[in-house]
Amino acid sequence: MSLVAGRGPLGPDRAGWFSAPVAEPIVYVEPHPRRVQAVRDGRVVIDTEDALMVHRAGAALSYVFPVGETADLPTEPEEFAPGYVRVPWDAVDTWLEEGRTLVHYPPNPYHRVDCRPTRRRLRVEVPGGVLVDTDDTVIVFETSLAPRLYVAPTHVRTDLLRRTDTSSYCNYKGYATYWAAGDVQDVAWSYDDPLPETAAISGYFSFDADRCEMSAALPG
Known part of the structure; x- marks a missing residue:
C-alpha cells in the first residue's frame, strides 16, 4: 500500500508535496504483468498475466481480473476498471505471484x-x-x-x-x-x-x- 498508505505520495500523512493540488480520495489502477494464480481445494482457479493492481486509500492493495478469468469465484466489479472484477482474498486457499505464496495482500511494486x-x-x-x-x-x-x-x-x-x-x-x-x-x-x-x-x-x-x-x- 506504499502509494496510498502512511507517508506515501497518496497517503494520509505524505512526506512530500505535489506541485499542484491532487483530488482526494484518489484511486490508481495500473497493469500488473506478473503471473498471478489462485488455488482453491487443490485446484488452480485463476492463472493469468492480465491482472490489474488497484491502489485505493484506506483499503488493502488488490488485484482485479478480466471478467471471465475467475472461474466460479465470488466477484465484485471495479468501477475504475470497466470489465474487471475483484475476488475476495479469502475466497481461495492460496494466492501466488510468480510462484511465491502471498499472505494478507499482494506485494507492492513501489515498495522497497x-x-x-x-x-x-x-x-x-x-x-x-x-x-x-x-x-x-x-x-x-x-x-x-x-x-x-x-x-x-x-x-x-x-x-x-x-x-x-x-x-x-x-x-x-x-x-x-x-x-x-x-x-x-x-x-x-x-x-x-x-x-x-x-x-x-x-x-x-x-x-x-x-x-x-x-x-x-x-x-x-
Missing part, C-alpha cells in the same frame, strides 16, 4: 527495502538493564516508513529477553518473532528467516521506542 550497515549508535534501556549500546548497526529504509535500526544478537543482552506469543507478517521482511524484557512485553522483534531482500537482518533485533528508553545518534 534497503538494509545498510551504519555506525549510528543505538542505546536501549528497560527497567532491569541496558539491552543494547553499540554503534555496529544496520539501518533499514522501507518505503513509507520511518528508518529503523537493527542490531546483531552479539550486541544485545539476549539473556534479558524471552520470546512471547506475538507474531506478525510483513510482505517484504517475512514473519517476525517478538521478545519481552522483564515486565515489558514485545519490546523487540526479529526475523529468523527473512525474505531474500532483507537477508541482511536475519536474526537481528529491532526495538519499540514506545516500550523502552531508546536513543539513536549519528556517529560523532
Whole structure:
C-alpha cells in the first residue's frame, strides 16, 4: 500500500508535496504483468498475466481480473476498471505471484527495502538493564516508513529477553518473532528467516521506542 498508505505520495500523512493540488480520495489502477494464480481445494482457479493492481486509500492493495478469468469465484466489479472484477482474498486457499505464496495482500511494486550497515549508535534501556549500546548497526529504509535500526544478537543482552506469543507478517521482511524484557512485553522483534531482500537482518533485533528508553545518534 506504499502509494496510498502512511507517508506515501497518496497517503494520509505524505512526506512530500505535489506541485499542484491532487483530488482526494484518489484511486490508481495500473497493469500488473506478473503471473498471478489462485488455488482453491487443490485446484488452480485463476492463472493469468492480465491482472490489474488497484491502489485505493484506506483499503488493502488488490488485484482485479478480466471478467471471465475467475472461474466460479465470488466477484465484485471495479468501477475504475470497466470489465474487471475483484475476488475476495479469502475466497481461495492460496494466492501466488510468480510462484511465491502471498499472505494478507499482494506485494507492492513501489515498495522497497534497503538494509545498510551504519555506525549510528543505538542505546536501549528497560527497567532491569541496558539491552543494547553499540554503534555496529544496520539501518533499514522501507518505503513509507520511518528508518529503523537493527542490531546483531552479539550486541544485545539476549539473556534479558524471552520470546512471547506475538507474531506478525510483513510482505517484504517475512514473519517476525517478538521478545519481552522483564515486565515489558514485545519490546523487540526479529526475523529468523527473512525474505531474500532483507537477508541482511536475519536474526537481528529491532526495538519499540514506545516500550523502552531508546536513543539513536549519528556517529560523532
